[in-house]
Amino acid sequence: MSWSDHAIWWHVYPLGFLGAEHAALSARSAPVHRLPALTGWLDHLVSLGCNGLALGPVFAAETHGYDTVDHFRIDPRLGTEDDLAELVERAGERGVRVLLDGVFHHVGRSFGPFADVAAHGARSPYADWFVPESDDYRVFEGHRHLVALNHAAPAVADHVASVMEHWLDRGIAGWRLDAAYAVPRPFWRAVTDRVRRRHPGAWFSGEVIHGDYTAYVTEGGLDTVTQYELWKAVWSSLNDTNPHELAWALKRHNAFLDVFAPQTFVGNHDVTRIASRLREPRHLAHALTLLFTLGGVPSVYAGDERAMRAVKEDRVGGDDAIRPAFPADPAGLGEEGLDVQRLHQALIGLRRRHPWLVRAHTRVHTLGNAALSYTAVDPAGGSAVAVALNFGTAPVTAGVPAAPWAHAAGDTVIEPGSGKAVLPPLGWSVAVSAVAPD
Structure with a gap:
């Protein structure tokens, strides 16, 4: 196993989490040293069972961080390069790796090379970095303030590789590649091959x-991609009391696992929080059980471990609610949602004891109108995990093959002799066995 097979990420959107201004500071303003405050959250991350800190944008930008103006400079609203280096060092002392968010499909309009092109047109040395379209330049999904880079230009590949290497040299573990789907896969292959020569563990x-999804790994050279298909199937199946949709997604998920371990999640900085997305609050336990017992590299969006609620809206400022400011330290969260935090700890603890789950295929055994049960087996050692879920409000019976199952979590016991579980309304159960079922 590589280090990434053991990774469980705690995902933070720093500009929001740390209460930064919505727009860039003036050129005359001194940096505001906000990044060091994240050091005070590292013990919280570790107490959940996570060992990775996945940061949203930290580079100099115009507003929300996805309109980068300088990939080599920390946004002054967050601090300085020394602040990031200190955070990476303090995280490393706790065995926590740091992931940075690379926005390499597009840039803000005040990005230095684009500003030069805007001023000098075809005479600019950066003219081939961007693609002219009508009276402007190609942009990202209709957003005029986000100018798309020309990924056919060798200089753009050189720039992106240089940025990646610069920050990997300073101790980060890897990159989340924003809008990777909008970038040609050969570009990713060229860049990642180059960077891996210097940083093989990135x-x-x-x-x-x-x-x-698979092509971004096999052709693009990435290690993984975000598993949005599974994310949608989890909350949609629960809301519709339709485990058939999820069972279909699990077949797809197994196929991905033949090639790579997808990055799994039930929440991130771009979507409505899972506690708000689910119509039935008791389905949150089901969603978390799925996240931590299915194959993949899981991530927890900061605040979801306390069942924070917020809805993403399709308007200017519509992300603000899902990217709020947090208190100075975990004590400021108070007591609300502690039961959900404990559930995260229990399920992540179970996953830590069965690290082979990262690449485990699932086999569905019960698939009814409201019932779903499945098992995952360690191909190397024979141990197994069994899960039984009741999506509905009437009791159901679900089953898995017989094995010496030991109860691990949930409100119901999977019987070791028969493998049967009689699930109460919205019930769920997780069991483990040192011996795989027949």
């Missing part, structure tokens, strides 16, 4: 919402 996770 990990690359691409944001891929739709498309050929």
